[in-house]
Amino acid sequence: MDEKVATRIVAKYLRKGNMARCLRDILPAAGLSREQREEIAELIHDVVRWKKLYEYIIDRTGLPASPETYVKLAQDAAQTDVSSYPFEYRYSCSSYVAGVLENYRDWAEYLNQTPPTTLCVNLNTSTASNVLQILRVEQIPAQPSLLGTAIQTSSISKYSKVITNKYAHVQDENSQFIAAIAVVLGNSILDYCAGNGGKSLAMASMSKNTKHLAAYELNEGKRAILRQRCEDYRAKVTIDDHPPEDTFDLVLVDAPCSGLGAARRNPEAKYIEGPGDFPATQLSILQEAAQKVDNHGSLLYAVCTITPEETTDVIQAFTKHHEFTCTPLNDVPHLEYLQQAKNGAFTVLPRGDLFFLSLLKKK
Secondary structure: OOHHHHHHHHHHHHHHOOHHHHHHHHOOOOOOOHHHHHHHHHHHHHHHHOHHHHHHHHHHHOOOOOHHHHHHHHHOOHHHOOOOOOHHHHOOOOHHHHHHHOOOHHHHHHOOOOOOEEEEEOOOOOOHHHHHHHHHHOOOOEEEOOOOOEEEEOOOOOOOHHHHOOOEEEOOHHHHHHHHHHHHHOOEEEEOOOOOOHHHHHHHHHOOOOOEEEEOOOOHHHHHHHHHHHHHOOOOEEEOOOOOOOOEEEEEEEOOOOOHHHOOOOHHHHHOOOOOOHHHHHHHHHHHHHOOEEEEEEEEEEEOOOOHHHOHHHHHHHHHHOOEEEEOOOOOOOHHHEEEEOOEEEEOOOOOOOOEEEEEEEO
């Protein structure tokens, strides 16, 4: 591994933060092989994942707080013998996140693991077995996931035939799980916070374009990407520049959130000092989305976090002033991968991000 490149990236991260941008600014132009780039990216993830712990070790031992020290601690896996350390240093998180995770000890360990890359197979253009066969030919290790549309691999090249032919897209397994639940719950479905369209693509794939799917995204740039992706992946999804006037059996609200449940992929999420303005935003979006629900229809609220303010508290505040009732998620696929909680459930597929779900039935 080129330690000089790794040290440059760490130095920039320590100055400016934003791990993803630091990697993008330096790594592609470093003249390294794909394997070398992946090795460095993994090490940078470790530095960020264990930054709070490394700071604690540096402070206790008197080591210089230099980029070289952080790289060396990551290379030496300094996080492997820390069982006696205080909770927030042992799991390398902010004091706020430590308070949240005290109630979820297993998840504290889980959020510090390195996640696999997961593909969502496009059933409108291919099959899971076909995708697996292509990956074997390309000598990319892969295996079926617990969901029929998901395949897990160690990594995937953007030049793989699977990606270039639009046979699959990269998507977290629990994101796919939410799409699978939504497809079962409604025949007409609105993806109200569609983003770049990952869940819209998954729903179109899982339903083989037999559902009435619509998507709305406030951000114009993301909306353009969403349109292009739906065209590329042959996903029949209606996309408007404004919220649709129709009402739907089911409105999926995958709301903006703190992202703590995705800390394995973005370890910076472990250092948040609170939920910020997200709960107010989430409540506002739910109130807007509620107007698009048919009589006797439902809202499906999803956030990739486990903070109480963004999960149970938001649902409690919403149902207090709206004619919706929180309903158990019973008649859905893979029920064994839902952990029931107050006002909803957490997804617990063993290799995916942590999501909170709540099904809200219109009275």
